[in-house]
Amino acid sequence: xxxxxxxxxxxxxxxxxxxxxxxxxxxxxxxxxxxxxxxxxxxxxxxxxxxxxxxxxxxxxxxxxxxxxxxxxxxxxxxxxxxxxxxxxxxxxxxxxxxxxxxxxxxxxxxxxxxxxxxxxx
Amino acid sequence: xxxxxxxxxxxxxxxxxxxxxxxxxxxxxxxxxxxxxxxxxxxxxxxxxxxxxxxxxxxxxxxxxxxxxxxxxxxxxxxxxxxxxxxxxxxxxxxxxxxxxxxxxxxxxx
Amino acid sequence: xxxxxxxxxxxxxxxxxxxxxxxxxxxxxxxxxxxxxxxxxxxxxxxxxxxxxxxxxxxxxxxxxxxxxxxxxxxxxxxxxxxxxxxxxxxxxxxxxxxxxxxxxxxxxxxxxxxxxxxxxxxxxxxxxxxxxxxxxxxxxxxxxxxxxxxxxxxxxxxxx
Numbered sequence: 001x002x003x004x005x006x007x008x009x010x011x012x013x014x015x016x017x018x019x020x021x022x023x024x025x026x027x028x029x030x031x032x033x034x035x036x037x038x039x040x041x042x043x044x045x046x047x048x049x050x051x052x053x054x055x056x057x058x059x060x061x062x063x064x065x066x067x068x069x070x071x072x073x074x075x076x077x078x079x080x081x082x083x084x085x086x087x088x089x090x091x092x093x094x095x096x097x098x099x100x101x102x103x104x105x106x107x108x109x110x111x112x113x114x115x116x117x118x119x120x121x122x
Numbered sequence: 123x124x125x126x127x128x129x130x131x132x133x134x135x136x137x138x139x140x141x142x143x144x145x146x147x148x149x150x151x152x153x154x155x156x157x158x159x160x161x162x163x164x165x166x167x168x169x170x171x172x173x174x175x176x177x178x179x180x181x182x183x184x185x186x187x188x189x190x191x192x193x194x195x196x197x198x199x200x201x202x203x204x205x206x207x208x209x210x211x212x213x214x215x216x217x218x219x220x221x222x223x224x225x226x227x228x229x230x231x232x
Numbered sequence: 233x234x235x236x237x238x239x240x241x242x243x244x245x246x247x248x249x250x251x252x253x254x255x256x257x258x259x260x261x262x263x264x265x266x267x268x269x270x271x272x273x274x275x276x277x278x279x280x281x282x283x284x285x286x287x288x289x290x291x292x293x294x295x296x297x298x299x300x301x302x303x304x305x306x307x308x309x310x311x312x313x314x315x316x317x318x319x320x321x322x323x324x325x326x327x328x329x330x331x332x333x334x335x336x337x338x339x340x341x342x343x344x345x346x347x348x349x350x351x352x353x354x355x356x357x358x359x360x361x362x363x364x365x366x367x368x369x370x371x372x373x374x375x376x377x378x379x380x381x382x383x384x385x386x387x388x389x390x391x392x393x
Contacts, residue, residue, distance in 0.1 A: 003149075007142035015135045022131060023124070049169070052149035057173055057196035059188060060271045068176040075196075077151055077169035078187075082200040086212045089277050089372065093219035096379045100223045103386060192339040193270035193358040201275065202364045206334035209364075210323070213316055213371055220375045224309060227386050 006047040013040030027102045027112045038091045042084045049080030172200060241295030241388060251293035258286035266369035270358035276365040280372025287377040296384045305378040312374030318367040322360055336360050
């Protein structure tokens with residue numbers, strides 16, 4: 001059971017982020033929740049690709065003790081890491097866009113509360 | 123209404139926690155393609171196929187990223203070669219986000 | 233004196249000196265990470281993030297107004313678009329010189345030599361991967377720097393009003 005702790009951590013992160021998105025009214029808190037949910041998804045991808053006792057899939061300066069005949073079995077999976085790498089940069093771009101929209105909303109309505117914004121709209 | 127949403131939230135994440143408890147062992151990705159695809163050219167998963175296999179007798183790579191893309195870093199070869207379209211789409215997303223921010227705030231700078 | 237400097241968004245002389253010392257080092261490290269992306273851990277995204285963090289260091293230490301006189305976010309945006317253009321042009325070269333869009337048409341060519349085997353030289357050339365790394369690094373440096381610069385500028389103006 002304790003060996004599945006990374007998966008449980010992933011679900012905990014996603015739960016925290018989803019709670020902030022659903023039940024919080026402040027737009028900044030919603031942005032923080034989206035970021036936490038994203039990190040949960042990134043951790044899930046990395047966790048899926050981990051192989052026990054594996055090293056990073058890079059052939060330059062391999063740690064000693066890795067011989068050529070045990071190569072595919074002694075390296076972690078590269079494709080989830082590549083997907084995570086793409087996902088992180090997309091997360092940064094989307095977060096910047098969310099924050100700039102939040103700045104615009106605050107200038108127009110003078111509040112960050114999602115419910116009050118809905119009420120102020122004529 | 124909010125109470126109902128909270129109950130739905132708790133039930134959903136109870137099932138998600140249960141599935142995280144029942145998922146396969148951590149650190150043991152499935153690597154048996156033989157049973158699923160008996161006619162596969164290489165009897166390995168996609169990731170093992172990308173990492174490659176070194177032939178110790180001939181001294182050459184039989185298949186894999188080092189032989190096909192010439193990069194020692196397998197993650198870079200996946201990002202830019204095997205999944206290059208993915209990177210192109212990601213660059214488009216980055217460009218679009220920055221164009222949106224420029225549209226929002228660019229004019230009122232001065 | 234302190235309050236006046238704080239109002240302009242500057243930090244103390246110590247922080248400014250250290251930032252001026254660290255800025256070229258951070259840029260060099262970013263360039264190293266981008267150029268060795270196909271050999272060591274790193275690549276275009278990571279190196280670009282390091283280069284953008286160098287610009288953020290300048291903004292934090294010297295204030296937005298001072299940085300904005302030296303470098304504009306329009307220039308960063310042009311830099312980013314140039315990176316994207318290089319990416320697409322190299323990909324289209326793959327379409328004409330090799331089999332498909334984004335094909336690695338430089339690998340195993342005579343000018344780049346043969347791929348070494350196990351335990352030999354670690355100098356694998358990687359074909360078009362370094363060029364794409366540089367393109368993506370330019371994209372990320374330009375994009376993140378432009379975003380941070382314009383957001384800092386906007387928040388400064390909001391405080392003044």
